[in-house]
């Protein structure tokens with residue numbers, strides 16, 4: 001730490017380091033660039049404006065001193081911009097709704113992807129639509145980026161702030177405006193928690209089906225932005241299948257609505273364009289959701305397998321038998337051990353993999369389906385099958401699965417949750433490939449799957465305070481995503497692209513396809529100020545990453561220099 005102090009001390013500016021380091025402790029962005037100039041390009045280009053937070057400092061050199069002076073100048077400009085933005089926003093929002101001191105903005109520096117952090121210039125906490133519109137209009141006039149934020153549970157860095165931007169928290173948009181039991185809909189503000197919708201609908205025997213494991217905290221606005229899924233989405237669909245209407249504001253502060261109260265809308269269907277757009281097209285303020293009747297009964301099978309291939313094949317066999325379970329999840333042995341130690345759900349610790357397979361409906365439907373599922377699972381080589389006998393036991397079975405992420409947090413300083421999708425029949429292949437990668441990158445990995453959807457969540461365990469481990473973790477994650485694509489899958493499942501998967505987008509999509517996505521963004525946000533630098537990689541970025549999509553052996557854009 002002494003080196004950092006030596007660099008920072010001679011400069012008489014009020015330093016608020018760009019990278020979120022504590023005052024006077026570490027070098028600035030330009031210095032880190034200089035220091036890391038020997039690293040591969042992919043290391044630097046993980047995200048536009050998103051530099052790694054590295055907990056170390058170095059001895060000062062002449063190059064670094066020059067760089068630090070440049071850094072001080074840029075900090076000065078940043079401080080001036082902040083003063084300008086705060087002054088402009090104070091014309092529309094009371095000062096209690098604006099946070100800009102270091103200690104107030106630090107809590108917003110990352111989302112659930114904690115390895116990447118950035119502090120915003122200002123955090124705005126509007127509570128009316130007029131205030132949302134005013135913040136957007138003001139930022140648009142000043143050409144200042146805006147990043148919308150729900151609960152910050154996202155796992156791909158989607159809500160990570162922009163260093164020269166405003167983070168707009170929708171936390172105060174927390175009212176359930178209407179529950180219509182006859183029409184089976186609810187109108188809620190964007191900051192309402194996912195689970196709060198089902199709680200409000202429960203007295204009418206209804207609930208909101210998509211159930212991300214983060215549902216006690218995550219907001220419906222965040223769910224819309226990420227097109228979130230959950231255990232029950234195999235049978236009931238993702239967010240996109242359970243939303244009727246979205247209201248929000250463009251970057252220019254204009255009100256905009258997608259969808260309608262009915263099942264169809266005149267004109268183009270733009271509802272499914274905004275759902276999953278990761279806060280790049282509009283800030284969502286209000287959502288109309290569909291509600292579904294609570295099933296009379298639900299029961300869950302817990303099946304053990306002595307071989308991951310048999311477990312993977314069993315998943316494909318259940319679906320091939322024409323059964324759509326209410327949930328079909330898989331955990332490998334390391335994951336089972338981690339969650340069992342945490343929640344004591346009664347999982348089989350000897351199994352190489354366990355499946356949780358749920359049926360819901362009337363008691364007769366459930367009994368018949370549980371019988372059919374059990375037969376398929378036995379036929380695929382299940383070594384033990386337990387069926388929940390009451391609601392308490394069913395919830396106990398699920399408690400482990402639902403707590404897989406926090407359980408991983410107990411056994412490792414950090415974990416990075418990857419999220420890709422593969423054809424169901426390749427589940428065993430990817431598990432075996434991941435176990436090889438554990439050896440290659442010298443890091444452990446626990447696996448939990450929305451198996452019925454072929455959606456993987458490998459949790460790579462590492463220590464973010466060790467830059468080398470972070471680097472190996474990133475390479476491991478990229479390898480999983482690229483292997484998923486090679487197996488006929490995709491780099492995203494339900495957690496979005498954010499900053500985490502920008503490079504992997506180059507593997508999935510051609511430059512032309514990425515440009516088409518930029519075109520869509522420009523149609524809504526011509527100035528490119530809403531959540532910029534996320535989701536869609538630039539052509540140069542893909543060239544730097546050295547992984548431009550090659551189709552039929554033809555390398556596109558040979559004019560771009562590759563590293």
Ligand SMILES: Cc1cc2nc3c(=O)[nH]c(=O)nc-3n(C[C@H](O)[C@H](O)[C@H](O)COP(=O)(O)OP(=O)(O)OC[C@H]3O[C@@H](n4cnc5c(N)ncnc54)[C@H](O)[C@@H]3O)c2cc1C
Pocket residue numbers: 111112147148149150151152153154155157158159170190191211212213214217218219220221222223224225226227228229230231278279280282283284285405406494495531
């Ligand atoms: C323990 C844990 C378990 C999880 N399990 C699941 C799971 O099972 N399934 C799943 O799909 N995800 C899961 N997630 C990921 C995460 O909870 C979801 O992506 C969720 O939808 C994010 O909601 P949020 O309110 O926290 O959004 P944030 O993290 O705040 O933001 C996410 C993105 O949405 C944008 N955004 C947020 N609000 C708005 C708005 N009002 N208007 C426009 N854009 C907005 C942000 O800019 C950002 O790009 C899990 C996360 C954790 C930590």
